[in-house]
Structures are given as structure tokens and as C-alpha cells.
Amino acid sequence: MLVSTRPTFGGKLTANILCKTFPQMATVQENVFKAIKTDNRANAVFDWQDIGQIELRTEIIKTIKKEHTSRDVAKSEIVIAGGLGACKDNGFALIYQLAQKMGAAVGGSREAFEKSYIIKSQQIGQTGKTIAPKLYIAVGISGANQHLAGIKNCEKIIAINNDVNAPIFKYADIGIVGNLFEILPDLIEKYDTVKIEEKNE
Numbered sequence: 001m002l003v004s005t006r007p008t009f010g011g012k013l014t015a016n017i018l019c020k021t022f023p024q025m026a027t028v029q030e031n032v033f034k035a036i037k038t039d040n041r042a043n044a045v046f047d048w049q050d051i052g053q054i055e056l057r058t059e060i061i062k063t064i065k066k067e068h069t070s071r072d073v074a075k076s077e078i079v080i081a082g083g084l085g086a087c088k089d090n091g092f093a094l095i096y097q098l099a100q101k102m103g104a105a106v107g108g109s110r111e112a113f114e115k116s117y118i119i120k121s122q123q124i125g126q127t128g129k130t131i132a133p134k135l136y137i138a139v140g141i142s143g144a145n146q147h148l149a150g151i152k153n154c155e156k157i158i159a160i161n162n163d164v165n166a167p168i169f170k171y172a173d174i175g176i177v178g179n180l181f182e183i184l185p186d187l188i189e190k191y192d193t194v195k196i197e198e199k200n201e
């Protein structure tokens with residue numbers, strides 16, 4: 001029997017879903033299983049040892065790579081990154097909205113990667129990418145050393161965090177202490193106005 005474990009109640013609980021009838025299928029999140037290199041059969045892509053020796057009558061017809069939805073954090077002049085503080089409600093949706101307005105790339109901390117809000121190539125820091133944009137906006141990121149390792153070469157850093165003692169503020173050129181869920185909608189709404197006023201000056 002296929003047993004799938006999935007988060008439920010907004011990630012507060014995990015539930016085991018029993019699949020008792022056929023056909024049985026499941027999808028898995030990126031990087032949850034380690035890929036193994038063998039032949040071209042579906043049952044060879046991942047290590048299926050947890051479900052035993054089942055003979056799967058499947059073959060891979062086509063592999064469609066997920067479209068990269070963000071600009072490259074290592075090449076963009078503006079990067080907006082989200083941390084654990086943004087990994088709830090619509091935190092990352094707000095970050096993507098602002099990034100679209102500003103023509104920025106979206107990145108994140110390792111926490112954001114582990115919570116699947118970003119893909120590995122968007123992670124910034126010691127085990128992610130090192131970036132050097134003209135402007136880096138850190139949203140809900142505390143500023144751990146491993147994250148700072150990836151942002152040393154940013155020209156200007158703006159940090160948005162509701163904890164006035166967050167280490168990121170020591171490295172930020174501009175620090176905004178407050179709730180990102182109030183600040184980001186404001187920035188998104190006012191960004192066009194600010195740009196127009198700048199042009200008129």
C-alpha cells in the first residue's frame with residue numbers, strides 16, 4: 001500500500017495518507033529524495049527502497065524542467081531576499097510582487113530554501129550564491145554569519161525586520177524596523193509614485 005506523508009493544517013501537523021485503491025500515484029517535492037543515477041526508468045530516478053520492491057510498469061516519456069521564475073540573483077542589479085520571517089502567509093508573494101515592480105531578482109536564506117519558498121539557485125550565503133548587486137533588500141532575514149558571507153559585496157543593503165536587535169541591522173545601510181506584512185504592501189503601492197517623483201525632481 002502506498003503511504004504518503006504530507007503536511008496539513010498549514011504545516012503544523014503531518015498526516016499519513018493511505019492509498020488503498022489503484023492506480024496509485026504521488027508527487028514529491030524537489031530535493032526530498034536523493035536522485036540516483038541508473039537507467040531511464042521512472043522507478044530508477046529516486047531511491048524507492050521505502051516502498052519495497054514493486055515492479056513499476058512506467059517509463060519516462062518526457063522530462064519538463066520547471067521554468068525559472070526569478071532573475072538570476074548573481075547577475076541582477078537589485079536583489080530582494082526573504083527569510084524565515086517571510087515564510088508564512090503571503091510573505092513571498094509580496095516579495096515577488098515588489099521584485100516585479102523593481103525589476104529585481106528574488107532570493108532567500110537557507111531557511112526559505114528549506115521551507116521550499118525558493119529553489120537552491122536562489123539561496124544566498126555560504127552554501128548558496130554570493131551576490132554583488134547595487135541594492136540588496138533583506139526581508140525577514142536575521143543576518144546569520146552564513147547568510148552574511150554571501151552579501152559582503154552588495155553596494156547598498158536595506159533590511160526589513162521586526163526585531164530591532166537583528167544582526168542584519170549592523171550591516172544594513174538602511175534599516176526598517178517593523179512588520180514586513182505591513183511594510184511590503186506599502187512599498188508595492190507607493191513604488192510607482194516614488195519613481196515618478198524622482199523623475200520630476
Ligand SMILES: Cc1cc2nc3c(=O)[nH]c(=O)nc-3n(C[C@H](O)[C@H](O)[C@H](O)COP(=O)(O)OP(=O)(O)OC[C@H]3O[C@@H](n4cnc5c(N)ncnc54)[C@H](O)[C@@H]3O)c2cc1C
Nearest residue numbers: 083084085109110125126127128140141142146147162180
Ligand atoms: C554549514 C552551514 C551553512 C549555511 N549556509 C547558509 C546559507 O548559505 N545561507 C543562509 O541564509 N543560511 C545558511 N545557513 C543557516 C544560517 O545559520 C541561519 O540559520 C539562516 O541564515 C537563518 O535564516 P533566516 O534569517 O531566514 O531565519 P531566522 O534566523 O529565523 O530569522 C528570521 C528573521 O525574521 C524576522 N521576522 C519574523 N517575522 C517577521 C515579520 N513579520 N516582519 C519582519 N521580520 C520578521 C525575525 O525577527 C528574524 O530576525 C547555514 C548554516 C550552516 C550551519
